[in-house]
Amino acid sequence: MTAPNFRIVVGFDGSEGSEKALRWTAGEARLRGAKVAVVRAWTRGEFVTDDELAHIVDKKLEEDVYSVLGDDPGFELEFFAEQGRPTKVLVEMARGADMLVVGSRGHGGFAGLLIGSVSQQVATHTSAPVVVIVKD
Numbered sequence: 802m803t804a805p806n807f808r809i810v811v812g813f814d815g816s817e818g819s820e821k822a823l824r825w826t827a828g829e830a831r832l833r834g835a836k837v838a839v840v841r842a843w844t845r846g847e848f849v850t851d852d853e854l855a856h857i858v859d860k861k862l863e864e865d866v867y868s869v870l871g872d873d874p875g876f877e878l879e880f881f882a883e884q885g886r887p888t889k890v891l892v893e894m895a896r897g898a899d900m901l902v903v904g905s906r907g908h909g910g911f912a913g914l915l916i917g918s919v920s921q922q923v924a925t926h927t928s929a930p931v932v933v934i935v936k937d
Contacts, residue, residue, distance in 0.1 A: 806836075807833045807834065807835040807836070807899050807900075808835060808836050808837075808838060808897070808898045808899050808900075809826055809829060809830055809833075809835050809836070809837050809838070809898065809899065809900045809901075809902060810837075810838045810840055810891070810894050810895045810898045810900070810901045810902070810929070811823055811826040811837060811838070811839055811840065811901075811902040811903070812840055812841075812842075812887065812891050812901075812902070812903040812904070812919070812923075813839050813840065813841055813862070813865070813866060814841055814842075814887070815841075815865050816904060817904075817936055818904025818905050818934065818936050819903070819904040820869050820904075821904055821934045821936050822902050822903055822904040822932075822934040823839070823866065823869050823870065824869065824870075825902065825932070825934050826902045827870055827874055827875075827876070829900070829902075830874075830875075830876040831875050831876055834876070835876060835899070836876065836877045836878075836879065837876055837877070837878050837879070838879045838880075838881055838894060838898070839862065839866050839878060839879070839880050839881070840881045840882075840883065840890060840891060840894045841858060841862045841881070841882045841883070842882075842883055842884070842885055842886060842887040842889075842890035842891070843855075843858045843882060843883070843884055843885075844884065844885075844886075845884070851884065855882060855884065858882040859880065859882045861882075862880050862882045863880050866878065866880070881894060887919045888918075888919050888922040888923055888926065891903065891919070891923045891927070892923055892926050892927045895923070895927045895928075895929040896927075896928070896929075898929045899929065899930070900929060900930050900931075900932060901923060901927055901929045901930070901931045901932070902931075902932045902933075902934065903919065903920045903923055903931070903932075903933055903934070904920070904933070904934050904936065905920055905933050905934060905935040905936060920933045
């Protein structure tokens with residue numbers, strides 16, 4: 802079933818959990834004919850300006866996504882590297898989206914937890930349906 806204008810937002814920080822979320826999102830996007838917005842949140846650095854860091858993060862995001870999905874993923878991609886806390890950025894980016902996808906665990910936090918704080922918080926603070934991809 803394809804749905805024109807179906808938009809999926811996926812959080813991607815380069816972690817194993819976010820790679821699984823991105824792969825799952827790719828399959829879903831192909832099935833639905835959806836557009837995918839890949840979102841990475843970032844915070845200020847000490848050695849570069851915000852503009853320089855934003856440019857670096859934008860390029861790194863695209864490189865990381867294409868290294869997971871290949872050069873032609875088969876659906877339309879948008880990239881958003883936004884400054885701010887991951888929960889806030891993802892909730893804002895998911896406004897009006899048909900689905901928000903996140904991995905269960907990112908780079909931070911406690912390794913023994915099944916679901917990380919960002920996954921838990923976006924699930925309770927967004928109006929979009931949330932899919933949390935749990936890694937094996």
